């Protein structure tokens with residue numbers, strides 16, 4: 227059985243079918259990329275996998291449990307974490323505090339009890355800080371521990387968001403365009419972080435435009451175009467797939483072709 231099984235998922239917005247009968251499996255321990263031109267339905271699919279949106283049809287089974295109909299916080303508790311296409315950090319908080327927010331999504335101590343410093347939260351707070359430091363090291367951000375998120379360069383903010391999602395101890399991580407706006411060395415750092423996360427036991431699904439990164443890190447690639455899955459397979463086959471090449475050429479301005 228695969229860790230994640232997406233079965234015939236469809237999501238319509240009025241007359242537009244943003245995700246059209248999409249099925250695929252993600253085996254445990256793999257890195258799966260979801261690619262496709264702008265508007266292909268990648269973010270909508272992610273929303274349907276994480277409780278932020280509900281498909282009109284289809285099922286999403288994670289470790290044998292149905293995720294469709296679960297609220298986002300329940301999905302997190304079930305072991306699925308995600309990041310967003312647009313970075314969402316607590317700007318005034320330090321890198322470490324941002325990651326600790328992720329820790330609190332799983333521990334007993336919520337914001338209120340932490341603010342009141344109830345006795346049992348002090349210990350949890352210390353453990354959360356230790357966890358946060360470990361995760362900052364994992365993504366290579368230990369030197370930024372005390373810096374406010376607002377002061378961090380864009381590429382490192384993306385890594386911080388990943389560390390915060392990791393703090394919920396997910397078995398499955400979904401990353402929406404993690405390399406968007408990153409320079410070459412930042413993308414390289416991201417690739418290393420993805421491998422380390424995978425080696426720590428998480429399965430990854432990554433929506434990404436950077437083809438170099440996708441081809442390097444993915445075990446399997448799912449290609450969407452106008453909501454439909456048009457191809458699926460390992461990078462070496464996807465690179466040569468005529469339908470995939472056509473979908474990407476079709477994205478360019480006709481005058482440029």
Ligand SMILES: Nc1ncnc2c1ncn2[C@@H]1O[C@H](COP(=O)(O)OP(=O)(O)O)[C@@H](O)[C@H]1O
Nearest residue numbers: 239242244262263264265266267268269270271
């Ligand atoms: N909430 C929404 N309401 C209406 N249309 C939407 C909504 N979200 C996405 N869409 C449309 O669905 C299609 C797929 O969008 P999206 O999933 O964001 O694509 P991608 O992430 O692949 O670029 C687009 O045509 C987009 O305009």
Ligand SMILES: [Mg+2]
Nearest residue numbers: 268269270311
């Ligand atoms: Mg998107």
